[in-house]
Amino acid sequence: MSHMGYGCLMAFDRDHVLRAAAALLTRKSTATMDEVAKAAGISRATLHRHFAGRDALVRALEALGIAECEAALDAARPDEGPARDAVTRLVREIEPAAGLLAFLYTENQLFEGEEQNEGWARLDERITALFRRGQESGEFRIDLTPVWLTEALYGLFASGAWAVLEGRVAGKDFQFNIVELLLGGVLRREES
Amino acid sequence: MSHMGYGCLMAFDRDHVLRAAAALLTRKSTATMDEVAKAAGISRATLHRHFAGRDALVRALEALGIAECEAALDAARPDEGPARDAVTRLVREIEPAAGLLAFLYTENQLFEGEEQNEGWARLDERITALFRRGQESGEFRIDLTPVWLTEALYGLFASGAWAVLEGRVAGKDFQFNIVELLLGGVLRREES
DNA sequence: CTTGAATGAGACATCAATGTCTCATATGGG
DNA sequence: CCCATATGAGACATTGATGTCTCATTCAAG
Numbered sequence: 001m002s003h004m005g006y007g008c009l010m011a012f013d014r015d016h017v018l019r020a021a022a023a024l025l026t027r028k029s030t031a032t033m034d035e036v037a038k039a040a041g042i043s044r045a046t047l048h049r050h051f052a053g054r055d056a057l058v059r060a061l062e063a064l065g066i067a068e069c070e071a072a073l074d075a076a077r078p079d080e081g082p083a084r085d086a087v088t089r090l091v092r093e094i095e096p097a098a099g100l101l102a103f104l105y106t107e108n109q110l111f112e113g114e115e116q117n118e119g120w121a122r123l124d125e126r127i128t129a130l131f132r133r134g135q136e137s138g139e140f141r142i143d144l145t146p147v148w149l150t151e152a153l154y155g156l157f158a159s160g161a162w163a164v165l166e167g168r169v170a171g172k173d174f175q176f177n178i179v180e181l182l183l184g185g186v187l188r189r190e191e192s
Numbered sequence: 193m194s195h196m197g198y199g200c201l202m203a204f205d206r207d208h209v210l211r212a213a214a215a216l217l218t219r220k221s222t223a224t225m226d227e228v229a230k231a232a233g234i235s236r237a238t239l240h241r242h243f244a245g246r247d248a249l250v251r252a253l254e255a256l257g258i259a260e261c262e263a264a265l266d267a268a269r270p271d272e273g274p275a276r277d278a279v280t281r282l283v284r285e286i287e288p289a290a291g292l293l294a295f296l297y298t299e300n301q302l303f304e305g306e307e308q309n310e311g312w313a314r315l316d317e318r319i320t321a322l323f324r325r326g327q328e329s330g331e332f333r334i335d336l337t338p339v340w341l342t343e344a345l346y347g348l349f350a351s352g353a354w355a356v357l358e359g360r361v362a363g364k365d366f367q368f369n370i371v372e373l374l375l376g377g378v379l380r381r382e383e384s
Numbered sequence: 385c386t387t388g389a390a391t392g393a394g395a396c397a398t399c400a401a402t403g404t405c406t407c408a409t410a411t412g413g414g
Numbered sequence: 415c416c417c418a419t420a421t422g423a424g425a426c427a428t429t430g431a432t433g434t435c436t437c438a439t440t441c442a443a444g
Contacts, residue, residue: 012420025265030301032401043422047401084379106298109222111358134378141380148361148369149378155351156344163343176339185377186326186341187276188333204390226432235392240433 015143018064026099065104068097073126083134094099095174102158122152156182208257218291257296258311260289265318275326280371289367294350316342348374
């Protein structure tokens with residue numbers, strides 16, 4: 001009782017449960033608590049003991065998604081080197097979280113109330129800053145706002161994640177597809 | 193009674209109701225039948241008389257979205273002129289339906305059962321064909337598959353619609369933002 | 385005016401998911 | 415071995431949305 005810290009007997013792995021929930025909800029955003037529990041391999045009672053309710057579960061997933069994105073941003077070193085390379089690194093680092101991100105992106109109920117997690121604003125700011133840096137260095141065109149580019153990047157993440165999920169595109173092309181489309185666009189160019 | 197065709201006394205405007213529902217559900221995808229009815233300015237009873245249930249309503253919205261997209265494709269003349277111009281026309285024509293499209297795009301329950309509306313497949317095919325035409329004519333790069341480009345276009349539509357809805361980007365920039373990003377990409381180029 | 389049709393308002397039953405509870409069981413530590 | 419703790423299974427009440435029903439009202443046509 002003294003130190004009930006993590007790791008005593010706990011057959012319960014919070015991280016594992018969250019990831020299972022994310023994987024399921026990415027495919028079926030209306031999944032029941034029962035289905036989530038089943039997907040995580042635990043009973044509904046246990047799921048409910050650790051997450052006060054569906055809302056709390058979604059909030060936890062939101063926090064997880066934000067944390068993974070921030071970690072990805074850290075790992076991508078967005079302030080180093082050419083902005084285009086930083087964008088490439090960012091997409092690569094965020095790829096494992098793309099499914100979760102796609103789910104959260106569509107869970108617009110999160111953004112209904114005014115009490116939205118300020119983590120999104122931080123993320124937006126960091127990604128926006130990256131695009132702005134690319135514009136100021138002359139690498140990126142300046143007629144598309146950094147805010148729009150950030151939104152578009154989210155959309156491409158969602159599209160990419162779903163396209164892979166449904167088997168329309170190969171999972172190994174995820175990074176290539178997003179980076180090449182975002183940076184280079186569709187038009188063919190004669191260039192270096 | 194003889195000819196109860198549309199237009200007798202009907203204060204009920206099916207199209208108006210569907211558009212109100214689309215506008216509401218685009219912002220709050222979990223809106224109640226009650227809220228939908230209120231948003232459409234009719235009673236829940238009437239709403240229920242014309243749409244057997246929430247499911248039927250969503251199906252009707254799906255059919256409306258597909259019809260609008262097909263109309264947009266027709267109007268865009270995807271087989272005429274340079275493919276890049278056809279894409280530009282397509283984005284312009286589809287813009288009014290972008291919000292509805294974004295809602296349907298996230299309503300992935302529609303694609304759970306195997307009985308998904310074949311209209312999507314037709315649309316996918318037509319848009320994919322446009323990108324393929326651009327590749328074959330040498331306008332578009334060939335290292336991004338037409339299928340991915342189609343998925344990405346959907347994602348950009350959703351991103352654009354939401355960004356406008358939340359006031360992050362100006363509505364008048366919708367077409368420009370999407371077309372320029374999709375065709376030209378972010379990288380700055382020295383060119384014509 | 386009279387009539388038929390559609391609507392609005394509200395009552396009502398139904399149903400699914402949620403949240404809470406109890407109890408039996410297993411498991412690890414002392 | 416004994417105890418504490420966490421879990422699984424399931425019963426149970428609650429809640430919110432849904433779908434159905436009735437009835438009064440309105441409105442246009444005849």
